[in-house]
Amino acid sequence: MKISHNIVIGGLAAPASALFAFPAMPAGLDLSITIPQIKVAEYHRPYVAVWLEQPDQPTARTLSVWYQTVKKGNEEGTKWLHDVRSWWRKSGRSMRFPADGISGATRAPGPQKLSFTAGKGPLGTLAPGNYELVVEAAREDGGRELVRLPFAWPATPGQTMVRASGKSELGAIALSVKP
Amino acid sequence: MLRSLATAAAALALLATPFAAEAHRPWLRPSSTVLSGDESWVTVDAAASTDPFVLDHQPLRLPGFAAWAPDGHEVPLENALTGRYRTTFDVHLTQQGSYRIGLVQNGIAGSYMLNGEQKRLPRGLTKDNYSDQIPSGVTDVALSEVLNRNETYVTLGQPTPLKPTGQGLELVPVTHPNDLVAGEPATFAFLIDGKPAPSLSITIIPDGRRYRDDTAERRFVTDATGRVTIDWPAPGLYWLNATATDARVSLPAAKERRLGYTTTLEVLAP
Numbered sequence: 469m470k471i472s473h474n475i476v477i478g479g480l481a482a483p484a485s486a487l488f489a490f491p492a493m494p495a496g497l498d499l500s501i502t503i504p505q506i507k508v509a510e511y512h513r514p515y516v517a518v519w520l521e522q523p524d525q526p527t528a529r530t531l532s533v534w535y536q537t538v539k540k541g542n543e544e545g546t547k548w549l550h551d552v553r554s555w556w557r558k559s560g561r562s563m564r565f566p567a568d569g570i571s572g573a574t575r576a577p578g579p580q581k582l583s584f585t586a587g588k589g590p591l592g593t594l595a596p597g598n599y600e601l602v603v604e605a606a607r608e609d610g611g612r613e614l615v616r617l618p619f620a621w622p623a624t625p626g627q628t629m630v631r632a633s634g635k636s637e638l639g640a641i642a643l644s645v646k647p
Numbered sequence: 648m649l650r651s652l653a654t655a656a657a658a659l660a661l662l663a664t665p666f667a668a669e670a671h672r673p674w675l676r677p678s679s680t681v682l683s684g685d686e687s688w689v690t691v692d693a694a695a696s697t698d699p700f701v702l703d704h705q706p707l708r709l710p711g712f713a714a715w716a717p718d719g720h721e722v723p724l725e726n727a728l729t730g731r732y733r734t735t736f737d738v739h740l741t742q743q744g745s746y747r748i749g750l751v752q753n754g755i756a757g758s759y760m761l762n763g764e765q766k767r768l769p770r771g772l773t774k775d776n777y778s779d780q781i782p783s784g785v786t787d788v789a790l791s792e793v794l795n796r797n798e799t800y801v802t803l804g805q806p807t808p809l810k811p812t813g814q815g816l817e818l819v820p821v822t823h824p825n826d827l828v829a830g831e832p833a834t835f836a837f838l839i840d841g842k843p844a845p846s847l848s849i850t851i852i853p854d855g856r857r858y859r860d861d862t863a864e865r866r867f868v869t870d871a872t873g874r875v876t877i878d879w880p881a882p883g884l885y886w887l888n889a890t891a892t893d894a895r896v897s898l899p900a901a902k903e904r905r906l907g908y909t910t911t912l913e914v915l916a917p
Contacts, residue, residue, distance in 0.1 A: 544684050544685060546683055546684040546685060547682075547683060547684040547687060548683070549683040549684070550681050550682060550683040553681075553915060553916065554917075556681070556683065557681075557826070557828070557915075560683070561681075561683070561802075561804050561805045561806075562804075562805045
C-alpha cells in the first residue's frame with residue numbers, strides 16, 4: 469500500500485517521490501494512527517477526531533471523526549462527541565453528524581490509515597503556511613489524550629515525515645506530507 | 648407543564664429571601680453545560696446554602712423556574728420534585744443552541760411599624776397585592792422593589808446568542824458562558840435595564856468548598872463600560888453573584904429597587 473510504504477521509508481524516500489511521482493501520488497496527507505491495545509475488562513473503542521489548525525486561528529478543519537454511529541439502547545453515539553473536548557470546541561460543535569466524507573465508525577486497536585488528497589474532500593485547498601495536525605482520543609471508562617504534529621505546507625524536502633506518540637490513549641502517529 | 652401551574656404569587660415564594668445580603672446563597676447546578684447530539688437532557692438542582700453547591704440547608708422551591716430554548720420559546724420542566732435540601736428538574740434539549748434556565752423574582756419587600764414594633768411584610772408580594780398586607784394605622788412603611796435573576800446556561804451543539812431582556816441586572820456574553828476553559832480569561836458585560844452597569848462588584852466562588860479551608864471567594868469590579876474579565880484557575884463549577892441598589896422604582900411608594908443576578912458557570916479543562 470502506498471501509504472504504509474511512505475511511512476516506512478519516511479523522510480529518505482519522500483523527497484525523491486516528490487520529484488518523480490507527481491501524477492501517481494497527488495499532494496496530500498497520509499496518516500497512520502495507532503490505537504493502543506488496552507487490557508481492561510470492558511473495552512470500548514475510543515472516539516477519535518483528527519483536525520488541522522493554524523497558529524493564532526481559533527477555528528479548525530476537521531479531517532476525520534470516529535464515533536459510535538449505531539444507536540445503542542436509547543442513546544445516539546453523537547451524545548458523547550463533546551467528550552473529545554478540544555475538537556468539540558474548535559470544530560465539532562459547528563458540524564452536523566454524520567458528516568459526509570469525514571465521520572465514520574470507531575476503529576479497532578492497531579494502526580489505522582487515513583489518506584487525504586489536496587483539493588478534495590475534507591482536506592480541500594490548503595494555503596501555504598504552518599499547520600498542526602491534531603489527533604484527540606477519548607474512551608468510555610478510559611482517558612483522553614491529544615497529540616499534535618506540526619508541519620509546513622506545502623511540504624519541503626526533508627520535512628515530509630512527522631512522527632509523534634501518545635502515552636495512554638494514542639500510540640504512534642506518523643504523518644506523511646506529500647508535496 | 649409545571650410553569651403553567653404557576654401563579655404569579657407562588658412564583659414569588661422566595662422573594663423575602665433577599666439572597667444578596669444574606670449568608671444563604673441560592674444556586675443552580677446543571678448536570679452538564681456543553682452537550683452534543685440531536686437531542687439531550689440536563690438535570691438541574693436548585694438550593695440555597697452558605698456554600699454554593701453544598702446541599703445542607705433549603706431547596707429553592709418550584710414553581711417560578713422556567714427554561715427558554717434557543718429560539719426564545721419557553722420549554723417545560725420535567726420530572727420536577729422538591730426534596731429536603733434541593734429542588735430538581737430536567738430539561739429536554741431538542742434544539743441546537745443555548746438554553747437559559749432559571750428563576751426571576753420580581754416583587755415587593757418591606758416593613759412597617761405597628762405599636763412600636765417593626766413588622767416585615769410576608770414573602771411573595773407583588774405590586775398588586777402588597778397593600779392588602781399593610782394594616783391601617785401603621786407608620787414608617789418602607790417598601791423596596793426586588794428584581795432577582797438566578798439562571799444558568801446550557802448549550803447543545805454550537806453556542807447561540809443570549810439576548811438580554813432589558814429588565815434588571817443581567818449578564819451579557821462577550822465570552823459565551825458555555826465556552827469557558829481553565830486558563831483562558833472570559834469577559835462578560837453587565838447591564839441594568841439594558842444599559843451598561845459600571846463599578847459593579849462581582850463575587851465568584853468555586854465549587855468544592857467542603858474540600859478546602861477557605862471559601863476561595865474572589866471579587867471583581869466592572870469597568871466603565873460594565874465589563875469584567877475573569878480568569879479561571881481550574882476547571883469546575885463557579886458561582887457568580889452581583890447585586891445593585893437604585894432608585895428606579897416603578898411603584899412610587901417604594902424607596903429603592905434591589906437588583907440581584909446569580910449564575911452558575913462551568914469551566915472545562917483545556
